[in-house]
Amino acid sequence: MTASPQTAAPPAKQAQFDHRWTPWAFVAPQLLIVAIFFYWPSVQAVTSSFYLEDPFGFGASFVGLDNYREALGSAEYRQIAGFTAFFAATVTALALGLGLLLAVKADAVLRGAGAYKTALISVYAIAPPVVGLIGMMMFDMHIGPFTRAAALIGWDLKVGIDYWDTAIALITVAVWKQIPYNFIFFLSGLQAVPAAVREAARIDATSRWRQFRDVTLPLLAPTAFFLLVINITYALFDTFGIIDVMVKDKPANNPITLVYKVYLDGFKGNDIGGSSAQSVILMVVVATLTLAQFRLIERRVHYG
C-alpha cells in the first residue's frame, strides 16, 4: 500500500530442486484437494445436468438441455434469482459500508482500538448455523427482542411468515455475521495508510470528508476490492447456513437464494438433474461476475 522507495521489480525468487519431481511432490497434496473437492464435483454436476435421474437412483436418461430450459423457464426460479441478486447486493453493500464505518471510527480512537477490535471481531468466530439460530431468537415472534422493538413502533414483524419480514431478518443476520471480517481488513488497510500522508491531507483540505474521499479511500481501494469479491461470494454461497436455519420448517412462502434452491431441489426434491443444471448456471454467473470485477474495477485500483 505504501510507495516503496525501490521501484524496480525485485528479482524473482527461484528455488533450485535436485530432482525435477520434487516440486510436484510439494504441490501434490494441494492439487489433490482441489481435484477431489472442486474439479471432480464440478465435472459430476455438469454431467448430471444433462440427465434426468430416477428419484430412487435406478437409472438416468439423457435429456440434453431440458434441465436448463426448465430452470430458466420457471417463473419461480426467476423470482428466486431476482431475490438472490437483491440479497447479494444489499448484504454486500451493508456489510462493506458498516464494516468500513466501524473501522474508520475505531481507527480514529487508536487507544480503544484493541477493545473495539476484539468486540467487533468476535462475531466472526461464530459458525453460520449458530448465527442463524441467534438471529432466529432475536427475530422470534414471541420472545425476540427485535420483534418487540419493532412492535414498539407499531410494526408487526412476522419473520418466517411474511416474505419481506423474513427477508429483512435474513439480511440483518447475514450482514451482522460479515461485518467483523470486513472490519478487520478495513482497519488493517487504514492503518497501512502512512500517517504523514493523512497529515498532508489535513493540511491540504479542511473537510474531513474530502480527506477521506480523495486520499484515504483511494489508498484503501485494494482492500475494498478484495472485500467486494469476498463479500459477493459470501452473500451468494456462505449464507446457506443462515438461510437454512431461518427458513427451514417454516411455511412455504419465504425468500431463499439460488444456492438454497439448488439444495432444496436436489436433496429435498430428489431432482438431481435439475439441481445440477442450476448449480452450473450459478457457477457460470459467479465466474462471470468475478471476471467482470477484475476486468472493470481492478483496473481502477491503485496498488501502492
Next chain:
Amino acid sequence: MMAALTLESLGKTYAGGTTAVSDVSLAVADGEFIVLVGPSGCGKSTLLRMVAGLEEISTGTVTIGDRVVNRLEPAERDIAMVFQNYALYPHMTVRENMSWGLRNRRIPAAEIAARVEEAARMLELQAHLDRKPRALSGGQRQRVAMGRAITRQPAAFLFDEPLSNLDAKLRVTMRGEIRKLQKRLGTTALYVTHDQLEAMTLADRLVVLNGGKIEQVGRPLEVYHRPASTFVAAFIGAPAMNLMDARIEAGRLMLAGVDLGAVDSGPRMVTLGIRAEDLRLRAAGGLPFRLDGIEELGATRLVHGFLEDQPLCLSLPSGADLPAGLHLGADPAAWHLFDTLTGKRLPSALHPAARSRIAAGADPLS
C-alpha cells in the same frame, strides 16, 4: 501572502504527563528562515507540528500573521509543510499532488494550472507532471513535496527534516535549492533538523533546543562563536568543541596544572571550551598533550589525544608525522568559559579578549 510568526510561551504536555516542549517563545520576522535544531527527542518536531496544527497545543499561543491559530484546523492556518518521507499522495500524479490542496480551496482552475506550471518550471519537474510518485527518484519526490508547498503560496513553510532521506550528495544540492527558493519567494520558513551542518548553512537564525526548551537563539556564526551553554558548544560545530574541567586560582586560569593566563574572577571551578581549530602546537611550555590517534580528512587532520586524563581533539593542516609528546596552546580570544554546574556561559567580564573581539565586530573565521 507572507507573514510573521510568533510563538508565545508554547508548551506541550502529553496525556501521560510527559512534557515534550516547555515555555518556548520566539518571534519570527516576515521572510526569515529559522532552523530548529537539536538532538532527537529535544521537542523540535513536536514544536513544528504544533505550529502546523497536527499536534494540540497545551499552553501558550501560536500567531501566524495577525491570527492566533491555536484552535484552527491545519488547513485553515495558511501554512504548507514538507515532510521527512515526503508524504506524497501515491495514487495521484505529480500535477494532482500539487493541485489537490488548491482545488479544495476553490481556487479557479486557470490559476491552479498557472501555479503548478510555475512551480514545475522552478523545480524542473515539467517532464514528470503526469507521473505518479513511485515512478520518481528520491530527489524528484522531494521536489514534488516542495512544489506542493510552493503552489499553496502559504504564509509560512514548515519543513520537518525534509532532506534526511536523501543521500549525502543530493542533500547538499537540495539544501542549496531550498535556501535559494525560500529567499526568492521571501516566505517565512520554519525548518527542523538534527543535522547541525544543515542548520548552520540554511538558517538566518538558529534555535537550539534541548529537552523541550530553547537553549540559544542566534545567527549561525553568533551561536558558533558564542555558544550560550556547554550543550550548544558541544552540539554546534564538528568536531565538537573540547570541553575541559579547569579552575580559577588567584586570578589565573589553571588547566592540567598549567597556568593559561589572567582571568578576572575569584577562585572557582569552570568548564573551559576550546574549538579544535583554535588549538595550536607549541614548541614547549604549553599544555602537555598525549597523542592517541589521527583521523586524516585530506586537507586537514583531526588529532585525538589526552590532556592528563581529559580527551581532546585538535584540527591541524595535514603534514609531517607528529611526535608522541606534544605541547598545545590557545589564544585567550578562543576561550569559552562555562559554569561547571549549570553549563551556562560565564559573563563576558571573564573573557577580556573575547569581549574585545566581539566589540570590534571581527569574525576570526570569516
